[in-house]
Amino acid sequence: MQENIKSKRMGRQTVRLSSPPRILATTSIVGPKEGDGPLKDYFDIILSDDTNGKDSFEMAESSMLQRAIIETITKAELTPGEIDYLFAGDLLNQLISSNFAARNLEIPFYGLYGACSTMTESLSLAALTMDGGFADYIVAATSSHFSSAERQFRFPLEYGSQRNELAQWTVTGAGSMLLAKEGDFPYITYITTGKVKDYGIKDAGNMGAAMAPAAVDTIINHFKDTGRGPQDYDIIATGDLGKVGREIAQNLIKEYGYDMQDVYIDCGEEIFEHERQSTNAGGSGCGCSAVVSCGYIYKNMLKGRFKKSLIISTGALMSTTSSLQGESIPGIAHAVAIEMD
Structure with missing residues (x-):
């Protein structure tokens, strides 16, 4: 057991996976502004309305994340009942985007917060879990929304605050990856x-x-x-x-x-x-x-x-x-x- 652990650990911070998980499918969903940018041809779904037909931006973000997860599972010709774990997170207090998406999926769920590092955090934990032999299929996902993050971390949207040249624009988007044990995939x-x-x-x-x-x-x-x-x-x-x-x-x-x-x-x-x-x-x-x-x-x-x-x-x-x-x-x-x- 100890030798196996040592063979996987490389230095202080890195793990080499002995059974590399395959990324069977992915889904990317973005808002209208992102869909008007230079990478528009690579996104699966571009929303025409950043409320996504919902009553609030927070509900819109959660619906985007849920859709990204379901679309990814569907692409792999699987069902939510075949997914062993969902690792997901977002920027909002108490992870409401991820929690509310997960409540409709009936998948064992870990909610994660790593701020904007959450995509590779969820992907890291999903890959480690797969490599440990604890699952056949895992979804790693995350989301953010300009309007929900703006009014939580900065100012009310109605305030119309001016941005300095160093400021960044929170992306309205959700991404999802499905990991599996086998397949001719990355x-x-x-x-x-x-x-x-x-x-x-x-x-x-x-x-x-x-x-x-x-x-x-x-x-x-x-x-x-x-x-x-x-x-x-x-x-x-x-x-x-x-x-x-x-x-x-x-x-x-x-x-x-x-x-x-x-x-x-x-x-x-x-x-x-x-x-x-x-x-x-x-x-x-x-x-x-x-x-x-x-x-x-x-x-x-x-x-x-x-x-x-x-x-x-x-x-x-x-x-x-x-x-x-x-x-x-x-x-x-x-x-x-x-x-x-």
Whole structure:
């Protein structure tokens, strides 16, 4: 037993999966603004109305997440009754988007909060559970909504607050991945679990700077633990650092001797046309890395464009309470390596 554990652990933070789970199917659902961006052709469902026919933005977000999960299960020609676990989370207090989606699915459920890192957090835990032999099918999912997050973390929408140039736009989107034991699909090889990093950033309007150190720490430790480097990946994607955070991360990683310039993107920077769509420094939110990973990255892996991908969702572990009390903004980032023969 102890030898088996040692054979899987690599360094301090990384696990090598001995039975790599396959990503059997994915679904990405986005709002109208995201559907008007440069990645629109990669999303499965683009809503024409960001309320999704519901009475509130919170209900709309939950309905998006539920639909993404059901669509993913249906694509795999399975039923909710065949899914062993659902790992899901969102940004809202008490995880109401995920909890209310799960109440209609009758799937054993773990609710997760990792802020905007939740997609790779859910995917990491799902993959570890699969590799441990505890399930045949697991769904990992997450969601966010501009309007629900805006009025929880910032200001009422009616206030019409002005955004500074460093601010980011919370993505309205939901992403879902279904893991299975077998199949000719992209598979998960390494999980690098992040540590909470805090460099004293207190400006909630500059989330990229707050999260960048955590992303850098996780990426560097992934390289050290696995012996890999940027040259081993066709794409390395951070979650939602946006333009500002991506530049900080790229420069910091260079100080460690790694040059990721040729393969590095940030999901928050890619999802919008920032000047035309007035999204300032880019996208953010749980749904940001979720829909880019489930859409753009996964579909390009199926096409053979990407053979090896490293996805690092990044989260700012703040709350309205901590910000009002003058606390700084800790960051977290989790990395998942996905490969396709």
